[in-house]
Amino acid sequence: MALDQETMQGLLETVSRFVRERLKPLEHQVADEDAIPPDVRREIAELGLFGLSIPEEFGGLGLTMEEEVQVAFELGKTSPAFRSLVGTNNGIGSQGLILDGTEEQKRRYLPRLASGELISSFALTEPEAGSDAASLKTMATRVNGGYAINGTKRFITNAPHAGLFTVFARTDPEQPGARGVSAFLVEAGTPGLILGPNDRKMGQKGSHTCDVIFEDCHVPADALLGEREGQGFRTAMKVLDRGRLHISAICVAMAERLIEDSLRYAMERKQFGQPIAEFQLVQAMLADSRTEAYAARCMVLETARRKDRLEDVATEAACSKLFASEMVGRVADRAVQIHGGAGYMADYGVERFYRDARLFRIYEGTSQIQQLVIARNMAKELS
Template sequence: MALDADLFEQLRQTVRRFVRERLVPLEAEIALADNIPAEIRQEMRGLGLFGLSIPQEYGGLGLTMEEEVHIAFELGHTSPAFRSVIGTNNGIGSQGLIMDGTEEQKSAYLPKLATGEIISSFALTEPGAGSDAASLRTTARRDGEEYILNGTKRFITNAPYADLFTVFARTDTGDKPGRDVTAFLVERSAPGLSLGKIDKKMGQAGSHTCDVIFEDCRVPASSVLGGKEGQGFKTAMKVLDRGRLHISAFCVGMAERLIADSLAYAMQRKQFGQPIAEFQLIQAMLADSRAESYAARCMVLETARAKDQGGNVSTEAACCKMFASEMVGRVADRAVQIHGGAGYMEEYGIERAYRDVRLFRIYEGTTQIQQILIARNMIKEAAAAA
């Protein structure tokens, strides 16, 4: 359900001020400490940011997809570590529950996710199953009124402090990849669940990932998401469709921030007696970045509106993710070039953004996976039309 237009604009402006006045000044500190302060998390709770996409009946704001991407545009103007704090509760960590959970499961967890009382994680990727998600090897064996999980999940965002994991495991030995995958809602306190050490990453300091390890981990049969075995792969794909739109919007926001910073620098930095913004080759880089970010913004908004209208936007969401994540990488590269030597220095923050944006071309489906999805859907549509 969409918010009243005036109410939503108030929310957007509040987030905008919070990002620019509260979060942006903390970026260097967060990168150095590799940690988001508790007071920032609490302020996010107070603003309702943990429940942006969670339905209102469960205590969230229930934003439409279009409204959500507008908020993501704003969040993109600061370090992605801040978005990561609320990202899983609003995205991949809650959407499977919202889309396919039972009423009992929704009532038990969604209100706590909406307030940030608990943090969620999406445990799909494994040491041997990343882009090829259907090949996962974590197993879940039925034992009376319980399931016993065994396996390891890798690079799981927010896992170090998550209270609830949506875990994907094999519940059958069928010969059709993906058909025997089941999703489970597993609490952090489940016996047999442990965490690996926090990963050291190229960028996105302050956002943490680690392994999630299941060793004869027992969970009740009621933890099967939706109460049905074999639906996990479908759930994962639906969740990723929405997540890809959110990530695309965030990429647009980051690109727009980088463009603004690059333009400001180019207008004040002088070489050969004039601002470098007067040089046509600098102008060309600024113009290319502006045009590409504008194209990505239009793509994301159009696809979000189509999703809100009930359309199947799997192909379009993949297009957005592919284009926006590649686009922000090019914009970041140009930003370093426009800043010259300063762009390579830590104090300006451009090199940090350059490292941060590199991840967007990998998680929630690599660029190459998006290309395959788009092409396969094109072939299916053409075959159906014929």
């Protein structure tokens, strides 16, 4: 349900002020300590950011896709660790439940996800199944009263803090590829669910991932998402458009933050007796960055509006994610160049964003997967 204009504007101003006054001053601390302070998590919950896309009837804000990306344009102007904390609750961690869960499953989990009481985690990727998600090997075998899950998931975002895992496992070994895959709602603390050590990553400190291992992890029959086997892969694919648009919006926001920081530095930093912003080659880098960020913003907003009109935007969402994630990498590189030696130093934070930005070209589907999706959909449309 779309918010009225005044309410939506108030929400955007609140998030913008929270990012500017509360989150930006903590960026170095979060990077150094690799942790978000607990009191900040409580404040994020109080603002309702864990439930942006969850329907109002379950305690969320029920934002449209266009409204969600507008919030992401503000929330993404700081360390991506803060966005990552709420991202799965609003995206892949809740949308499958919203789309395909039973009413009982929705009532049991969605209010707790919307409030931030539960952090969700999307357990799809495996050591030998990343881009080829249909080849996953984790098995869910029927046993009396439920299923026994065995297998290993890798690079699972928010797993160290998650209270609820959406786990994808093969329930029919006779069905090849996607058709034999089902999704399960597994609560943290379930016997047989084991967490590996936190991964050491190139960037995005404060956002945690780890392996999730299942060793005869017994779950009841009603843990099966939608209480239907063989629907898991379809569920995963259905939530991707929203997830890709959300990530695209975050890329736009990070790019705009880097452009703002670069412009300010260029106007203050003097060489040869004048600000470096007066030099045309520096101006060219700033202009290219602004142009590309603006193009990405327009792509994301237009695709979000089309999605809200219930149009099929699989191709456009892939285009947005491909362009925006590649774009922010170029903008981050130019930002380091504009800052010169200072851009390579940790004190300015530009090198941190340079490392943080690199992940956007990998998760929610690599750039190469986006290219395949776009090209294949083009061929289908022509035929």
